[in-house]
Amino acid sequence: MIGGMEQQSFELIKGLSNHYKTHVIAYKNGKSKIMWFRHLKSDIQTTLKENPNIKLIHLNDGAMGIACLWLKKNTNIPVIVTYHGLDITFPLDIFQHKLIPKLSEFDGAICVSQSTQNECLQRGFNKDKTYTIKNGVDIRLGDIPFDRDIIAKLQNNYNIDVTGKHILVTVGRPVKRKGFSWFLKNVIPHLDSNICLLMIGPMKTEFPFFEKASQALPHSLSQKVQLMLGLASDAREVGEQLKLQKNVFHLGSLPYTDLLQVLSLADLFIMPNIRVEGDIEGFGLVALEASMRGTFVLASGIEGITDAVIDGENGYLLPSEDAPAWIDKIHELLSDKKRLKALSKRGEKFTRKNYSWELMVNNYKMVFDKYISMSKQSLSVTKER
Structure with a gap:
């Protein structure tokens, strides 16, 4: 597994x-x-x-x-x-x-x-x-060359044209604590039109009977069942938002080699986690993988994420569920690509040194x-x- x-x-x-x-x-x-x-x-x-x-x-x-x-x-x-x-x-x-x-x-x-x-x-x-x-994290990830063919692969395989776009990337299953639906509803609509979000990870469009039944339970019981069975508690809301947002694309699960190339292609890696009672982000390994691929990280400053993303080193920590803070920081960093490139390079060196x-x-x-x-x-x- x-x-x-x-x-x-x-x-x-x-x-x-x-x-x-x-x-x-x-x-x-x-x-x-x-x-x-x-x-x-x-x-x-x-x-x-x-x-x-x-x-x-x-x-x-x-x-x-x-x-x-x-x-x-x-x-x-x-x-x-x-x-x-x-x-x-x-x-x-x-x-x-x-x-x-x-x-x-x-x-x-x-x-x-x-x-x-x-x-x-x-x-x-x-x-x-x-x-x-x-x-x-595997520090050898930083030694794998970037392959620009990933741009053509996105066009040919997913009909996604990233030419002239600023690219944000998220990775993970659509569980509530990841904050994906919150980000789609509260941040994406307020970003410039030349900013697109690529979402990577398993994503169901059809739900088996048991999963549907669990969602019909009272909220507190439904949450416990979903946590126990590892069900994608945010999948429905994410799916609804994908229909509404024209600059958001869900790629599903990718081969690991392609995932690494998309991480390098991205301008920013996004971890917009929110607090969910009883469910915490224990760490945040994927943030380190993004950092090793030379991509700066923006993450919620909560829970175990703060042990993986060190503010000002391999990323910035932002207040969870503070949409204006996220919108402003994304626009700020994307407006100065020279500075962002320097931050990304410094972040990769920091991660390589501290997280092998x-x-x-x-x-x-x-x-x-x-x-x-x-x-x-x-x-x-x-x-x-």
């Missing part, structure tokens, strides 16, 4: 394999998720039995933490869980009041942003065992080594006794 969390997991496993002997239990796309979860406990037990020298267990999201609560009672091995955002803020009473306290009993918590760490601490996690390690996957892996290793060392010391004391 491909997404921010999956990419982070893949890079973490690959990087840590250079330092430790690692044993990976991961869901593989195409298989039954139900069957995978049914066999998860026995797979872990088998792995531990066959490899008695395992010194640490890492669970890469809160859902895995819940599925593996039994580990604390059945092993003496340190267990550390990584939290990404929604896996700590999911607004269900039983989750918040019954399960979160159990998650806080694991040996350590690693959060992908300061915002996610704050959410953990507010829920009673031990501050001395809760760490922030920012996600990284190698740096993320090294920070995880520091935490893991601390717990492995503590575990060895504990074992030594036990033997002496």
Whole structure:
């Protein structure tokens, strides 16, 4: 599976394999998720039995933490869980009041942003065992040359002529917190006519029965169901706005190579997130990818985005849902392309220096080594006794 969390997991496993002997239990796309979860406990037990020298267990999201609560009672091995955002803020009473306290009993918590760490601490996690390690980005993305053929490809494949246009780009699924429909309704109509927006990401035009049914539920319940199942809660409104806005084009999901070229083609990358109760943006990996492709970022200054986009360095942080601020800043930056080019180049250098996957892996290793060392010391004391 491909997404921010999956990419982070893949890079973490690959990087840590250079330092430790690692044993990976991961869901593989195409298989039954139900069957995978049914066999998860026995797979872990088998792995531990066959490899008695395992010194640490890492669970890469809160859902895995819940599925593996039994580990604390059945092993003496340190267990550390990584939290990404929604896996700590999911607004269900039983989750918040019954399960979160159990998650806080694991040996350590690693959060992908300061915002996610704050959410953990507010829920009673031990501050001395809760760490922030920012996600990284593949810095090699900045070394891939820009291919101007992407302009012709947009014309031929999507009937989009960007000649003489200023180009804004957004990337992501149309979920409410991304703020896409808000941006389409409140910002796009007030931008100059030579500014166009390209939207990239999965976009449904037909909704299955269950998804339609979830939207018919009371709002609070509907939101919980949509969050739990990862449904595109903003898709309908985005779809309606696409019919109304002549300078907005939705490209759907693109091949990764084309995505990178569109990011480089763009003048600005846009992350107009809004606050949604119980759902937060844990980080903002795609902003780093845009920055590595030499594109300056405009983002809402909320939640985990502020750990990926550093104001004045690789982007500007703007007030969430403040349409005049967004309109003015977009016009300001697009009116001086020389300045914007300099900002973009500086942003790429900043991201390259501060957000490599190698740096993320090294920070995880520091935490893991601390717990492995503590575990060895504990074992030594036990033997002496």
